Amino acid sequence: EATFDPKEHQHLRYNPLRDSWVLVSAHRMKRPWAGQVEKPAEEHVPRYDPCNPLCPGNTRANGEVNPHYDSTFVFENDFPALQPDAPDPGPHQHPLFQSKAARGVCKVMCFHPWSDVTLPLMKKEEVVKVIDKWAELVEELGATYPWVQIFENKGAMMGCSNPHPHCQVWASNFLPNEPALSDRCQRAYYQKHGEPLLLEYAKQEAEKKERVVVESSDWLAVVPYWATWPYQTLLLPRRHVLRISDLTKDEREDLADIMKRLLTKYDNLFEVSFPYSMGWHGAPTGPYLEGDNSHWQLHAHYYPPLLRSALVKKFMVGYEMLALEQRDLTPEQAAEKLRNLPGEHYKTSGN
Amino acid sequence: EATFDPKEHQHLRYNPLRDSWVLVSAHRMKRPWAGQVEKPAEEHVPRYDPCNPLCPGNTRANGEVNPHYDSTFVFENDFPALQPDAPDPGPHQHPLFQSKAARGVCKVMCFHPWSDVTLPLMKKEEVVKVIDKWAELVEELGATYPWVQIFENKGAMMGCSNPHPHCQVWASNFLPNEPALSDRCQRAYYQKHGEPLLLEYAKQEAEKKERVVVESSDWLAVVPYWATWPYQTLLLPRRHVLRISDLTKDEREDLADIMKRLLTKYDNLFEVSFPYSMGWHGAPTGPYLEGDNSHWQLHAHYYPPLLRSALVKKFMVGYEMLALEQRDLTPEQAAEKLRNLPGEHYKTSGN
Ligand SMILES: O=P(O)(O)O[C@H]1O[C@H](CO)[C@@H](O)[C@H](O)[C@H]1O
Ligand SMILES: O=P(O)(O)O[C@H]1O[C@H](CO)[C@@H](O)[C@H](O)[C@H]1O
Numbered sequence: 001e002a003t004f005d006p007k008e009h010q011h012l013r014y015n016p017l018r019d020s021w022v023l024v025s026a027h028r029m030k031r032p033w034a035g036q037v038e039k040p041a042e043e044h045v046p047r048y049d050p051c052n053p054l055c056p057g058n059t060r061a062n063g064e065v066n067p068h069y070d071s072t073f074v075f076e077n078d079f080p081a082l083q084p085d086a087p088d089p090g091p092h093q094h095p096l097f098q099s100k101a102a103r104g105v106c107k108v109m110c111f112h113p114w115s116d117v118t119l120p121l122m123k124k125e126e127v128v129k130v131i132d133k134w135a136e137l138v139e140e141l142g143a144t145y146p147w148v149q150i151f152e153n154k155g156a157m158m159g160c161s162n163p164h165p166h167c168q169v170w171a172s173n174f175l176p177n178e179p180a181l182s183d184r185c186q187r188a189y190y191q192k193h194g195e196p197l198l199l200e201y202a203k204q205e206a207e208k209k210e211r212v213v214v215e216s217s218d219w220l221a222v223v224p225y226w227a228t229w230p231y232q233t234l235l236l237p238r239r240h241v242l243r244i245s246d247l248t249k250d251e252r253e254d255l256a257d258i259m260k261r262l263l264t265k266y267d268n269l270f271e272v273s274f275p276y277s278m279g280w281h282g283a284p285t286g287p288y289l290e291g292d293n294s295h296w297q298l299h300a301h302y303y304p305p306l307l308r309s310a311l312v313k314k315f316m317v318g319y320e321m322l323a324l325e326q327r328d329l330t331p332e333q334a335a336e337k338l339r340n341l342p343g344e345h346y347k348t349s350g351n
Numbered sequence: 352e353a354t355f356d357p358k359e360h361q362h363l364r365y366n367p368l369r370d371s372w373v374l375v376s377a378h379r380m381k382r383p384w385a386g387q388v389e390k391p392a393e394e395h396v397p398r399y400d401p402c403n404p405l406c407p408g409n410t411r412a413n414g415e416v417n418p419h420y421d422s423t424f425v426f427e428n429d430f431p432a433l434q435p436d437a438p439d440p441g442p443h444q445h446p447l448f449q450s451k452a453a454r455g456v457c458k459v460m461c462f463h464p465w466s467d468v469t470l471p472l473m474k475k476e477e478v479v480k481v482i483d484k485w486a487e488l489v490e491e492l493g494a495t496y497p498w499v500q501i502f503e504n505k506g507a508m509m510g511c512s513n514p515h516p517h518c519q520v521w522a523s524n525f526l527p528n529e530p531a532l533s534d535r536c537q538r539a540y541y542q543k544h545g546e547p548l549l550l551e552y553a554k555q556e557a558e559k560k561e562r563v564v565v566e567s568s569d570w571l572a573v574v575p576y577w578a579t580w581p582y583q584t585l586l587l588p589r590r591h592v593l594r595i596s597d598l599t600k601d602e603r604e605d606l607a608d609i610m611k612r613l614l615t616k617y618d619n620l621f622e623v624s625f626p627y628s629m630g631w632h633g634a635p636t637g638p639y640l641e642g643d644n645s646h647w648q649l650h651a652h653y654y655p656p657l658l659r660s661a662l663v664k665k666f667m668v669g670y671e672m673l674a675l676e677q678r679d680l681t682p683e684q685a686a687e688k689l690r691n692l693p694g695e696h697y698k699t700s701g702n
Binding site: 002003004006009010011012013014016020021023024025027028030031032033034035036039061078079080081082083086087088089090094095096097098099100101102147149151152153156157158159160161162168170172174176177178179189193197200201204225277278279281301303315317318319321322323324325326 | 353355362367372374390412429433438440445508513521551552576628629652654675676
């Protein structure tokens with residue numbers, strides 16, 4: 001029997017945060033691609049567009065006028081999936097037809113007054129303002145809501161319909177599937193091993209180095225051992241931190257820096273403004289603020305869809321939807337590619 | 352407080368096959384769409400293309416020549432994600448870095464010698480041949496492999512790179528995440544309620560009618576109560592059936608008929624060859640053939656991506672990837688739309 005080589009031999013890897021497996025079949029990168037090619041992203045976004053509802057001073061769908069903001073700007077989503085006052089569907093009659101009340105709020109947060117910048121192109125101080133606002137929203141909404149989901153859909157490929165740099169913050173009266181699963185897995189690990197799963201994981205990765213993309217004194221960004229998306233990354237603090245609101249001033253500055261560095265690598269990979277969905281997971285809030293959350297470690301997931309080029313994405317379809325996720329290059333190969341890219345953004349280099 | 356109306360008030364619904372929840376926010380359909388519009392699908396596929404590796408008589412990437420087949424045709428995937436002889440990664444050193452051996456086979460199955468047909472446009476007898484071949488492959492590969500995943504990626508939007516009507520069959524030496532979860536959920540339900548989850552579910556839906564799309568003497572296609580994709584359907588036998596290979600001749604004919612009817616509704620919805628990923632789940636095989644699988648019920652899942660039109664899909668992105676899936680119309684609204692569409696295919700009507 002041949003000696004096992006992860007780049008040549010398909011194998012399964014365990015995702016301890018989701019208690020599931022991913023199939024790594026790196027030899028699949030050799031197959032030619034005759035399938036769908038995406039439309040190139042809009043490259044020339046105007047700094048200010050009088051018709052864009054996210055720009056300073058403009059009027060939104062509901063008639064409200066945005067202030068002439070000069071940093072971040074938060075407002076209520078005009079078409080919220082979660083509203084604070086939805087009535088209760090009432091008790092269910094049959095175990096196969098169960099529903100329950102869902103209440104919450106959906107906010108939109110602009111990162112910057114200009115439409116033609118993205119996080120990696122913003123100044124570090126400007127990114128710190130974004131982080132401060134995230135922390136503020138988690139404190140404010142987390143005072144009552146058990147879960148506050150900060151997420152960014154970037155690029156048309158990821159369902160984003162507005163090029164202005166922004167993210168969303170949805171707070172809910174329930175713990176959604178993904179954080180509930182992550183909570184369960186982190187708790188079980190903590191009970192068994194006596195330390196937080198992701199704190200131990202960060203230590204291990206910092207030593208092994210092979211999956212590290214960028215690191216700093218307080219932070220580490222790796223392509224996780226169990227990554228499903230080709231260039232997925234996990235951003236982790238080195239210190240035990242429960243929530244984004246617990247970060248010190250220094251840690252926030254260091255976070256702004258490492259985010260800029262990670263996203264610059266992403267943009268440089270295919271010399272395109274890299275599409276992704278990202279979001280923060282931290283210890284639950286609201287009623288959970290009273291409980292013991294020592295098993296939790298704050299982290300951000302980045303899920304970028306691209307596989308082969310700026311225009312060819314990974315399709316998570318048939319086998320992935322019905323059986324299990326499959327990836328076409330190893331996490332180590334992905335990390336190496338990203339790590340070796342220049343640290344200067346392709347749009348500003350040579351200036 | 353207002354009276355609960357599922358079309359107006361967001362709520363959570365429980366998916367008993369995946370032990371998870373979906374957020375139904377039907378009022379979200381009111382928001383305007385300024386985001387990504389897909390490329391229209393290729394409408395004029397030639398019946399025979401000398402360059403298409405799936406056509407009869409043509410040469411494939413590995414140099415093999417296809418026979419002049421006149422019904423279904425099965426061959427080994429030239430770029431398989433699973434191969435029968437991959438070496439074992441060996442024991443793991445740390446609980447956060449676990450891998451295990453993955454072995455299997457990947458087959459491709461052409462449905463028909465012509466490239467310009469799809470299942471709803473094929474003759475019923477031709478679709479029966481497809482079902483017979485599925486059953487044969489499940490028997491053959493299931494003799495040793497614990498899981499045989501039949502799946503079809505249809506349309507470029509679903510990562511399909513060849514317009515010739517075909518599906519794939521991947522057999523593995525492990526139970527993948529999704530069937531493992533479904534097995535666990537069906538078993539727990541059976542232990543608690545003494546009857547198979549999906550048999551009881553089909554009975555309930557046949558009575559309630561509001562989520563039924565098409566039905567026949569042996570089969571039922573519904574938009575499940577917990578559907579995540581806008582027009583997702585679940586195809587169920589009315590009788591307790593463990594695997595596709597257990598279907599009688601009559602049940603196969605009836606299945607061919609209901610598949611044609613369901614897929615005709617799909618195509619008629621936006622007058623386009625409807626993209627989707629679909630696949631079959633039945634009781635596990637190989638070593639599981641010895642065990643008790645009474646909790647299992649055979650079923651097919653159809654996951655179509657379209658939401659608003661032939662060119663605007665549902666993006667399962669930020670909140671969905673990081674928190675939980677959210678849908679923009681109720682399953683009842685989706686079922687009603689599909690049910691009320693004409694039974695004749697838009698391409699053949701008026702002929
Ligand atoms: O095997 P194919 O058709 O080349 O590939 C397609 O289906 C596979 C299984 O769902 C996916 O992993 C691929 O991303 C997709 O492009
Ligand atoms: O809220 P938006 O930006 O209009 O919508 C986008 O993000 C949502 C949350 O991930 C998704 O449900 C939508 O499918 C997507 O288009």
